Structure formats: structure tokens, C-alpha cells
Amino acid sequence: xxANLTIKTFRKEMSWVRKTEQSWVHRLCQQVLKCGPVPxxxxxxxxxxxxxxxxxxxxxxxxxxxxxxxxxxxxxxxSNLGIMEVTVYAFSIENFKRSKDEVDGLMExxxxxxxxxxxxxxxxxxxxxxxxxxxxxxxxxxxxQVAVANAVNLTKHNTRAVLNVxxxxxxxxxxxxxxxxxAHGVEQGIIRDSDISExxxxxxLYTRKSPNPDMLVRTSGEFRLSDFLLWQTTYSCLSFVQVLxxxxxxxxxxxxxxxxxxxxxxxxxxxxxNLIERERLQKESDYECAxxxxxxxxxxxxxxxxxxxxxxxxxxxxxxRIKMFLDDLERRRNKFFDDLATDQQVTNAAAx
Amino acid sequence: xxxxxxxxxxxxxxxxxxxxxxxxxxxxVKPWKLSQKTRPLNLSSIYSDSKLLQKxxxxxxxxxxxxxxxxxxxxxxxxxCMSLGISYISLYDRKGILKRNAFLxxxxxxxxxxxxxxxxxxxxxxxxxxxxxREKLVVERNINxxxxxxxxxxxxRQSLVHTARQFSRAVAVKQYKISxxxxxxxxxxxxxxSSFPDPDLVLRFGAVxxxxxxxxxxxxxxxxxxxxxHRNIDYKSFLRLLQAFGDIKQRFGKKD
Numbered sequence: 001x002x003a004n005l006t007i008k009t010f011r012k013e014m015s016w017v018r019k020t021e022q023s024w025v026h027r028l029c030q031q032v033l034k035c036g037p038v039p040x041x042x043x044x045x046x047x048x049x050x051x052x053x054x055x056x057x058x059x060x061x062x063x064x065x066x067x068x069x070x071x072x073x074x075x076x077x078x079s080n081l082g083i084m085e086v087t088v089y090a091f092s093i094e095n096f097k098r099s100k101d102e103v104d105g106l107m108e109x110x111x112x113x114x115x116x117x118x119x120x121x122x123x124x125x126x127x128x129x130x131x132x133x134x135x136x137x138x139x140x141x142x143x144x145q146v147a148v149a150n151a152v153n154l155t156k157h158n159t160r161a162v163l164n165v166x167x168x169x170x171x172x173x174x175x176x177x178x179x180x181x182x183a184h185g186v187e188q189g190i191i192r193d194s195d196i197s198e199x200x201x202x203x204x205l206y207t208r209k210s211p212n213p214d215m216l217v218r219t220s221g222e223f224r225l226s227d228f229l230l231w232q233t234t235y236s237c238l239s240f241v242q243v244l245x246x247x248x249x250x251x252x253x254x255x256x257x258x259x260x261x262x263x264x265x266x267x268x269x270x271x272x273x274n275l276i277e278r279e280r281l282q283k284e285s286d287y288e289c290a291x292x293x294x295x296x297x298x299x300x301x302x303x304x305x306x307x308x309x310x311x312x313x314x315x316x317x318x319x320x321r322i323k324m325f326l327d328d329l330e331r332r333r334n335k336f337f338d339d340l341a342t343d344q345q346v347t348n349a350a351a352x
Numbered sequence: 353x354x355x356x357x358x359x360x361x362x363x364x365x366x367x368x369x370x371x372x373x374x375x376x377x378x379x380x381v382k383p384w385k386l387s388q389k390t391r392p393l394n395l396s397s398i399y400s401d402s403k404l405l406q407k408x409x410x411x412x413x414x415x416x417x418x419x420x421x422x423x424x425x426x427x428x429x430x431x432x433c434m435s436l437g438i439s440y441i442s443l444y445d446r447k448g449i450l451k452r453n454a455f456l457x458x459x460x461x462x463x464x465x466x467x468x469x470x471x472x473x474x475x476x477x478x479x480x481x482x483x484x485x486r487e488k489l490v491v492e493r494n495i496n497x498x499x500x501x502x503x504x505x506x507x508x509r510q511s512l513v514h515t516a517r518q519f520s521r522a523v524a525v526k527q528y529k530i531s532x533x534x535x536x537x538x539x540x541x542x543x544x545x546s547s548f549p550d551p552d553l554v555l556r557f558g559a560v561x562x563x564x565x566x567x568x569x570x571x572x573x574x575x576x577x578x579x580x581x582h583r584n585i586d587y588k589s590f591l592r593l594l595q596a597f598g599d600i601k602q603r604f605g606k607k608d
Contacts, residue, residue, distance in 0.1 A: 032363050033364070176538055179519055179533050186521075187524055187530065194517070198510065201512065223600070235564060237562055259371075263560055266559075266560045267564070270564045281510075
């Protein structure tokens, strides 16, 4: 039986955003958890949908549908706890290697879910949910790209909660795309190669609008990252959970938060040290570059005040270059989505 | 209300540290599959243990996320790995204390003699302290060559920054096209610099559930296991983790 038929026979219409009544037990647990720091951004590797399907004698496609259902629930749990940003690994570039039936089924699920999203605009706006789709979207079928672009454009002005869906994504591909962007900037003369820093590369990643995840949760008992947010999670608290994703419960989430709180001090110290080191390297680089420029201009010795003002001047110019580069990058990315959305409008107009 | 707050805080404290205690107990109480007899540790006994493992990592990474580092225990770990047949070892501490440690080499030599006796001289150990600008590893390796790289935070993201700069320069002078920059060319570049394959297994020591900056690019498919501490590390706990590693099956995103 093909994946398409299965999805169509599934009875419930599942929403992206929901609000259900909480029991007093859950409310109490949340109050206990809020005694400590609560993560602001959690990433999920929702592993185990297919094994869940096999275990419960369901079609594979139904496993993915249950997975989506669990995602919607998890978003609600997160929102109740105060976790306002969630990133999920929905489809890896490696997953294209699966059977055609399964890939087609997943693309169809994506089409339906993103189409449903457009119908829920009021609900999404009411809860202030912004949806971003991160990945090498050029690898997707054109109509899925259009559905994605519409979903992203529809919700981009919301600011209360953010859901990042990694689709046609791998971390190495993302880092590679950031390296290409900076190489392009250097080639065009917008920035210099010495301007490339940890901060700049981070601003070129698909996740540039989000802070790094505080916590990464992976289900189904696997102990690896599988090419997901490798750069961004290097200081995240890692929580490897034994259950399959559709069996993930609110208690697993609470346990993850407790783990995050235990690790908070050690991790924050490491992050702080990293930021101090970044600043030190940047200052060192600005000084060396400024000195180099000064040497090329004057052959005689120069006063301390000359050096100081030269470095300040260089820093200011470097920051301007970087701003121009990043603004240009933002423009090109928005254009990508706007062009796709226009495609849809053209298609709609032609159809009427 | 004040009493209620205090109550919540107390429950929070108990839950936070109680769960840690329970998880540590689980590590030490797990049943022991391999031989129960305490027999003397030497090259042949360790080597025969390696034969009982499903698979051995080619490159193992040890992440020391604790404050006090014990050279003796680190040297012991290296000698065990050597005897088991693991030829690539990474030692990571965030601040690079091991890189600056003058005693590690002598400690390794001492432990080799202590544990392996006359077999100690069989192995050649090379220590590498710099990620870039290191001597190329010998192409024709023999099985008794062990390469150990000492890493710190600067070898992680910062090495990717360095890579981005190199590629940008190459594109600017028309040596490279932008389309030539791909995950595999980046990988080749990094491999060419370090000569170490990606780690298949990483062992975290210390009660920190994070990689804290360790080689983000290279840990794409790495199995991440952990032990509470490396101090007074005992052989059985170490072997138990290698056994767990051996039992793992990777699916690589494709089929079940």
C-alpha cells in the first residue's frame, strides 16, 4: 500500500499549535523546575518514528504522522515551561537515500503540514509563533519549496515563540554554505579574509537569527549527533533518551531540564570563556591589521596615540564591512523566499 | 508564600542532585559480561580482551572536562588503548592544559614499562600538539604505531574559521571556484592538516553533559559515552564502555 493512501485515510486533522488544560501535577513540576534556569532554546532529534511503526505494527508513514503529533505536543510542553524556541531535525539530506516510496511519503506529509499551516494563520498569530525552515531547500521538489516559502513568509513577523524546522539539512552542508558565503564576500571585495571570525561564520549559518540551543535532546537511545547543529550545539547540554520519539513524554522533558540545570554552571563558564577568547582574538587581529596598514602608509616610527586611533578606525571600518556583507546576505535570502512565494501567486493567477 | 518558595527550592535541589546520584549508581552496578576473575593486566591479557569486543574504535577521543587532570591515569588510558589495538587517540581539555604539560610523555613511558614490561618497547608513540602545522603522519603505518593528538578549544570552531579563510584566499586568487567548496573538500582539507580520521568514539570524563567545544566538524557520527571521572580509572569500567560501543549499530539515515 503506498504512503499516499495511508496518509489520506488517517482520521484526525492535526494542528501545529494547540493549548490544552494542564493538570495540577504538571503545574507543580513546572514551578519546581522554574526554581532553576530554564533553557530558552531546545533542539530535538526526533528519532525512532519508523521503529515505533514496526513495534506497533503500523505503516511507516503512520509512524511519521505519530511523530508529528508528538512534536505538536512537545511544543506545547515547551511553551508551558517557558522554552520559547525549538529546533527540530525533520529531514536530513542523508534521508534522500531512503526508498522512493518513503521519501515521497515524507514530502507529501510536508506538503500537507505546510498547507495546513497556511489555514492556521489566525491561531499562529494569536500565539505569536514564527516558523523558520532551515536547510538546502534547493534539494526539495519545487512545490514543497513554495509551500515552505509561504509558511515562512506568513509567520515571519511573529516574535513570541519560534519553531525551526531543519529540512533537507545537514550541519556540514550548512557550515559549507557559510564558508561559501564568506568566500563570495571576499571575492566581491565586500569583506576581507581577515574579517572572517567565529562570529561572522555563525552569522552566515541558517540558524543566524537564533541563539545557540541550550539543550539537545535525542530520542531512541542513540548517542550521537548525526550531522545536526554540530557548530551550534558544541556547548549545549546533551540529553540522550532511551525512548522512541512517539513515546517521548513530558517527564522525559522535565528530566532533560533537570540535567540542563545541573550542568548550567559548568557550561556557562565554558561559553563565557569562549566569548572572552573570541574578543581577544578579534582585538589581536584588528591590531595586527591596523599596524600593517600603518606600516604601509608611513615608514617612520609612530606615536602611541596614532596607533590607538588607527586601531579604532580599523575596527570601525571592519564593522561597517561586516554589516554591509550581512545585510546583503539577508537581502538575498529574503529574495529567495519572496521569489518562491511569487511563483505561487503566478500559479494561482494562472489557474483562475 | 515564603514557605512555599522554600519548599519548591528544596524539592528542586533534591531532584537535581538525586537524579545524578541514581545515574552514577547505575553505571557501577551494571553486570559485567567479560571475565570476572581478576587476572594480572599485561599485553596478552588486554589483547585477548580486545578479541572479545564486537568492534574496536579506530580513533578514540578522551574529553577531560574535570578540573584536576591526572597524568598517571591519562597515561594508563593510553597504554590500555595501545594494547587493545587502538592507534589514534585524542586527548582534549578545553583550556589546553595537557598541551602545555611537560610530564605527560615521561608518564606514558613509565606506565608502558609498568604495565607491559618487556613488551613496552614494541610500540612507537607520537604526540602531536598542534592541529595545523604538524608533521605529516607516516603514510606506511605499522600496527605498533600510536598517534596521540593533544587538543583544546582552539582546534574546534577556530580551526573551521582558519579553513574558511584559506578557502576564501584561494577563491580570491582564482585558485579555486566557490562551487569547489563542498563538505568533502572541507573534510579533505582538515584531514590533510591533522591526518587523523574522525573519532568513532568519544569518552567524556567529568559530570558535564556536553562536548564543550571538541572538534565540532569531526564529531558528525561519533558515539558519545561518558564516565564520571578519569581519576583512578579502572580497567573494567573502561572495557565495559568499549563493549557498549561494540554493540551499537549505525543506520546512516538510510534503511533500518
